[in-house]
Amino acid sequence: MSHSHVSTTINGQAVQYACPTDASLLEVLRDQLGMTGTKEGCGSGDCGACSVSLDGRLVCSCLVLGVEAQGRTVDTIEGMADKNKLHTLQTKFLEHAALQCGICTPGVLVAARSLLEKNPDPTEQEVRYWLAGNLCRCTGYDKIIRAVLEAAKAMREEQA
Numbered sequence: 001m002s003h004s005h006v007s008t009t010i011n012g013q014a015v016q017y018a019c020p021t022d023a024s025l026l027e028v029l030r031d032q033l034g035m036t037g038t039k040e041g042c043g044s045g046d047c048g049a050c051s052v053s054l055d056g057r058l059v060c061s062c063l064v065l066g067v068e069a070q071g072r073t074v075d076t077i078e079g080m081a082d083k084n085k086l087h088t089l090q091t092k093f094l095e096h097a098a099l100q101c102g103i104c105t106p107g108v109l110v111a112a113r114s115l116l117e118k119n120p121d122p123t124e125q126e127v128r129y130w131l132a133g134n135l136c137r138c139t140g141y142d143k144i145i146r147a148v149l150e151a152a153k154a155m156r157e158e159q160a
Contacts, residue, residue, distance in 0.1 A: 025054075038051075053110060055072050058110070098146070
């Protein structure tokens with residue numbers, strides 16, 4: 001099996017790895033780099049559990065090859081908190097009990113962060129539309145939507 005050497009930036013840190021040319025970015029993150037926050041839900045890009053940001057674009061890491069990260073920037077759930085301080089989205093998810101089993105949560109948080117970076121004042125409909133690619137079997141979506149809207153409000157207030 002052929003391997004490729006990859007130099008990339010993950011969560012602001014320069015990273016190098018060698019991976020099989022057919023390994024997904026999800027496999028590289030979890031199995032080679034020990035970044036197990038990103039989850040595999042379906043392996044076909046349908047559930048959003050493996051969502052990461054690649055050069056600022058939300059992608060399903062199960063559908064991206066690890067070699068495609070060459071020279072690019074990857075942001076995962078592990079880079080969301082600032083050292084020992086949770087991101088506002090993470091805090092609001094806890095406050096609103098917007099998580100249960102945790103399989104979907106990292107992907108939902110990454111997707112929500114991506115939304116709020118592009119639109120800091122989304123409507124409920126915009127949040128629902130943006131998160132439509134992230135499936136959750138445990139909590140239902142109302143708590144998730146409320147947490148994202150509250151986080152958006154808190155983040156706007158922090159910026160003021």
